Amino acid sequence: MISGVAMVKGGLGVPWAMMMSLLVYAGSAQLAALPLIVAGAPLWVIVATGLITNLRFVIYSAALRPHFADRPLGQRAALGYFMTDFTFTRFMRSVQEDSLPRENRDAWFAGVCSNNWITWQLSAFSGIIGASYVPTDWGLEFTGTLALVALVGPSLNAVPAVVGAATAAVVALIAHPMPFKLGLFCGAIAGIAAATLADAWQQRVPPAHVEDT
Amino acid sequence: MNDPVSGIALAVVIVGLALSTFITRTSFLIAGAKLRLSHRVEVALRYAPECTLAAIIVPDVLMHPPGQQLDLSVFNPRLIGALAAGAWLCWSRNILGCLALGMGAYSLARLYL
Numbered sequence: 001m002i003s004g005v006a007m008v009k010g011g012l013g014v015p016w017a018m019m020m021s022l023l024v025y026a027g028s029a030q031l032a033a034l035p036l037i038v039a040g041a042p043l044w045v046i047v048a049t050g051l052i053t054n055l056r057f058v059i060y061s062a063a064l065r066p067h068f069a070d071r072p073l074g075q076r077a078a079l080g081y082f083m084t085d086f087t088f089t090r091f092m093r094s095v096q097e098d099s100l101p102r103e104n105r106d107a108w109f110a111g112v113c114s115n116n117w118i119t120w121q122l123s124a125f126s127g128i129i130g131a132s133y134v135p136t137d138w139g140l141e142f143t144g145t146l147a148l149v150a151l152v153g154p155s156l157n158a159v160p161a162v163v164g165a166a167t168a169a170v171v172a173l174i175a176h177p178m179p180f181k182l183g184l185f186c187g188a189i190a191g192i193a194a195a196t197l198a199d200a201w202q203q204r205v206p207p208a209h210v211e212d213t
Numbered sequence: 214m215n216d217p218v219s220g221i222a223l224a225v226v227i228v229g230l231a232l233s234t235f236i237t238r239t240s241f242l243i244a245g246a247k248l249r250l251s252h253r254v255e256v257a258l259r260y261a262p263e264c265t266l267a268a269i270i271v272p273d274v275l276m277h278p279p280g281q282q283l284d285l286s287v288f289n290p291r292l293i294g295a296l297a298a299g300a301w302l303c304w305s306r307n308i309l310g311c312l313a314l315g316m317g318a319y320s321l322a323r324l325y326l
Contacts, residue, residue, distance in 0.1 A: 002312065016223055023231040028262065032269055033230055037223070047229035049269075054237040055261040062241040062250055073243065080239035139316075139323060142291065145273050146298050146315040152266045153302035153311075160256075161263050168264040169271035173283065176272050184268050191264025192257050199256045 003027045004127025006144030010034045014132050021124040025082075025117070028151055029053040031144050041181045049181075052188055060088045067095065067105055079106065082113040084120075159202055164195025270295070288326050294319025 007017035007030065024030055029050040036046045061080050068076050091109050094100045100108055134140055156162050168191025175183030250258075274295045277284035287293065298315030305311070 002308075012223075016227070019224075020227050020230070023227055024234055026230075026234045028266070029230060029234060032266060033226070035269065035273060037226060043222070043226060043229060046226050047233055049265065050230040050233040051237065052261050052265045054233050055258045057234075057237040058240050059250070059255060059258050061238055065241045068242060076242040077235075077239045080242040081235050083238050139320060142294060142319055143312055143316060145270060145291070146294065146312050146319075147308070148266050148270050149295055149298045149315070150302065150308045150311045152263055152270065153299060154306055155263050161260055164260045164264045165267035168268040172268035172272050173275065176276065183272065184265070187268030188261070188265040191267060192261050195260035195264060196253065196257050199260075 001123040001127035002143055002147040003030050004124040004129075005131040005140055006031060006034060006147065008128050008131040009134070009136065009141035010144060011038050011141075014128055017128045018125060021121060021128070024050070025120070026050070026054055026084075027120075028148070031148050031151075034144055036181055036184075039181065045181050045185075049184065056085075057083070063092065064088070067091075068109075071106055075106065079109055079113070082110075082117055084113070084116055087112045087116050160195040160198040163198040164191040167191045167194035287322075290319050290322035290326065293322040293326075 004017060004021060007020060008014060012020065012034075020030060032053045033046050033050050036049060057080075060083060064080070064083070068079060071079070087109070090112055091105075094108070095105075131140060152165065156165060168187040170187075171190040172183050172187025175186040177183070178186070274291045275283055275285065275289070277289040277291060285292070294315045297318035298311045301307075301311045301314045
């Protein structure tokens with residue numbers, strides 16, 4: 001719903017916001033791309049930003065692969081496209097608890113995903129339509145930024161994540177005058193590098209845990 | 214106010230973003246067993262979202278008026294709103310409460326400061 005409100009109040013026309021919700025179907029990527037779209041950033045900057053925000057799904061799809069390896073290509077692609085943070089987490093938890101019969105896993109996952117898709121689209125549409133009746137000077141476009149804060153906040157529970165986010169923020173601020181919103185990339189890449197280093201450093205600290213295989 | 218963004222350019226952007234969703238989510242499901250993730254790459258992918266979002270949020274909040282100059286004072290309503298939202302997140306994971314408090318603080322700061 002928030003992504004719907006933010007898209008309309010950010011300046012997207014109602015039909016465009018609906019199309020974006022239906023096709024892109026990734027709240028964080030939509031919210032991240034929105035200020036760039038509104039600012040008129042070049043296509044590749046917007047798409048690359050969506051891509052980086054979606055990178056976590058690469059890990060998810062790698063984790064899902066063993067469970068669906070025997071399925072036909074089209075089905076694997078569909079299951080992947082309709083996966084979200086929520087459905088992935090639920091699926092992995094059920095697999096861990098062993099509450100899923102092996103042969104029905106694809107049906108179960110497809111069910112959870114379609115349910116989630118319908119709920120998400122309905123609430124996004126109500127956000128889009130509702131927001132189009134609210135005056136612009138209420139400042140509702142700020143909900144987009146706040147929603148990003150709510151997305152990031154809980155994931156800052158590990159040292160590398162905090163180091164990465166802080167580095168990204170500082171570099172993005174310094175590089176802000178760069179054209180085409182390139183400061184965003186400098187920030188993101190510096191942050192990822194810092195997080196990777198912090199992670200490697202953290203692994204090295206307790207020598208008792210070294211178990212290389 | 215400027216017109217809502219629309220047109221062919223926006224359609225292309227939407228298709229591009231949809232592709233970014235498709236490619237990342239289906240990557241390993243389509244590629245099969247040939248590809249493997251090294252530990253280094255997996256770590257980088259894991260922290261990529263937080264870093265990107267921080268690089269978006271922080272300039273968005275601290276540049277006031279938006280996109281112009283750094284404003285760390287209490288007269289920056291976006292900073293007040295974001296701090297209120299962050300403070301809420303420290304003791305509750307409830308997103309609606311976070312948004313309500315953040316928007317409330319932002320609106321009050323905009324009206325009275």
